[in-house]
Amino acid sequence: MAGVFSPTANIVTKLVLYGLLGGLVTLAGGAWFFPSTTYATGEGIVQPQPVPFSHEHHVGGLGLDCRYCHTSVEVSATAGLPPTHTCMTCHSQIWTNAGLLAPVRQSLATGKPIRWNRVNTLPDYVFFNHGIHVAKGVACTTCHGPVDRMPLTWKGASLRMSWCLDCHRDPAPNLRPKEAVFDTDWKRTAATPSGEQLMTRYHIHPETLSDCSVCHR
Incomplete structure (x- = not known):
């Protein structure tokens, strides 16, 4: 009795199955990788603005303090425009x-x-407060990048949940004395208190900073 399928049927079937499997793996990998791409996060991408304001000129060149324009950054959830x-x-x-x-x-x-077009956006379900970060010794440049070298403003960090949690779980490397928070030229020296010392001084407790309710309320 003649076979129902030709001799090449097995080969074709295997190729189709392998192709489907490869496609599924590619889709799964893309779904995992895509959120971390700059296309998805917007990191490093300049936002067009109605006025081409240069932080490089005003901050790096003229030496304007961040608080001259962002007046509410020390006391409010938003830095203010x-x-x-x-x-x-x-x-x-x-x-x-x-x-x-x-x-x-x-x-x-x-x-x-x-x-103005917003450069740094967070989902509605995320609570963020500029004032508390400033009060705990987190510098503007830690999250916003080297703004004093930005001729046009771009997003300095991904602001993904994993990025925030890295700091919340181990804040010490990102802390500086509060009086240096707005200093874009600040460098750590031998006389600078360590991150661990600053954690004690500013009452920072990493064991509670990764609680869901800290950022999601």
């Missing part, structure tokens, strides 16, 4: 007719705030 009159403190006197600053002048004239 500067109102237009903060920009015009200087730009009513310098670069008064610069085309790049036309949106700033228009904002002042109309009373409508500049619509």
Whole structure:
């Protein structure tokens, strides 16, 4: 009796099965790897803004303190964006007719705030407070990267849950004296208190920092 399937049927079947298996492995690997890519996290990607503000110029060049523009960073959950009159403190006197600053002048004239595009976003189910991090000796650059060297602002870290937990479980390497939190040129020296000493000084307890309720409320 002649066979129902041709001699090559087994080979074709195996190739199809191997192809399906390979596809499933590829999909699973992609699903695992994709969330960590810069495309997914936005890390290192410049966000277009209505005004091409340069932290490199204002912070690195002119030496402006972070708090000059982000006035609520020490006491609030949000760092705050500067109102237009903060920009015009200087730009009513310098670069008064610069085309790049036309949106700033228009904002002042109309009373409508500049619509900046957010660079660092967190899901609605994540609670984050700038003030407590500043109070515990976590520097701006720890999360936001070298802002004093950013001609245009990009996202300095992935802000993924695993990234946050790495610090919450072992905060010591990321701590500095509170008076140095806004110093973008700060370097640790032999005289600097160790991270462990700062943990004691600022009452930081890693054993509780990875509790779900710390960030999810």
